Amino acid sequence: MSKNKKKTASFFSSKTISKALSNYKKIQEQKRIKEIKLKKIAEKNEIIKERKELRALEEKLNKESNKLKLKEEELKLKEKESKIRDEQQKIENKRLIKKDEDLGQIDKDLRLKEKELKLISDDQYRKDIDLKAREEEQRKKELKEKRKKEKILKEVILEEEEKKRIEGLKIKEWEERFDREQKMKEQKEIEKEQRLKQRELNELSSKNDNENINTELSTQLENFEVDKTSEN
Numbered sequence: 001m002s003k004n005k006k007k008t009a010s011f012f013s014s015k016t017i018s019k020a021l022s023n024y025k026k027i028q029e030q031k032r033i034k035e036i037k038l039k040k041i042a043e044k045n046e047i048i049k050e051r052k053e054l055r056a057l058e059e060k061l062n063k064e065s066n067k068l069k070l071k072e073e074e075l076k077l078k079e080k081e082s083k084i085r086d087e088q089q090k091i092e093n094k095r096l097i098k099k100d101e102d103l104g105q106i107d108k109d110l111r112l113k114e115k116e117l118k119l120i121s122d123d124q125y126r127k128d129i130d131l132k133a134r135e136e137e138q139r140k141k142e143l144k145e146k147r148k149k150e151k152i153l154k155e156v157i158l159e160e161e162e163k164k165r166i167e168g169l170k171i172k173e174w175e176e177r178f179d180r181e182q183k184m185k186e187q188k189e190i191e192k193e194q195r196l197k198q199r200e201l202n203e204l205s206s207k208n209d210n211e212n213i214n215t216e217l218s219t220q221l222e223n224f225e226v227d228k229t230s231e232n
Contacts, residue, residue, distance in 0.1 A: 022145060029138055036131055043124055068096060
């Protein structure tokens, strides 16, 4: 009985250690998931910030483009005023061409930036899918562990109940055997007492018979002597 208790205590001790390790792994996994989520939020904020900067730059380019259009109109009007202004207009046109090239380069850079943002967005989407898959896998793992522990606990309870039942049967069987042995001992004692009493009765009866025989012999002897005396 003591051995079974030690086994049960050892089992529950191992179970406690296993539970502690499982909880530690769970906490570490939750921390990692939290870090991924925080990183995701930071990347989203960075994307929003870059999009705002792009919109501001587009507005600035639109304003610059409108200014250029106005300037071109002014230059067309001023072409008629003087030849000197003609040369100035050419210089200004060169400057505008250079600026258009710069704007084209900026537009090209913007398109590249949009592609980069799309790649980042796609990568973030894949990360979100992966994170959801990990969370689902973790949930299934925890559910499986919970069911396994519940099954083990149920088996332990059933095993303990079976041990108690068998122990109870053994105790009952021992009690019944003890009662039978006690009754047999009592019966033997009674029979022994009866034999002793019978022996005493037999001995007493034999003694009485001997006394009766001796008395009868003594009487016969006395009668014989009396008869003999009479003859004389």
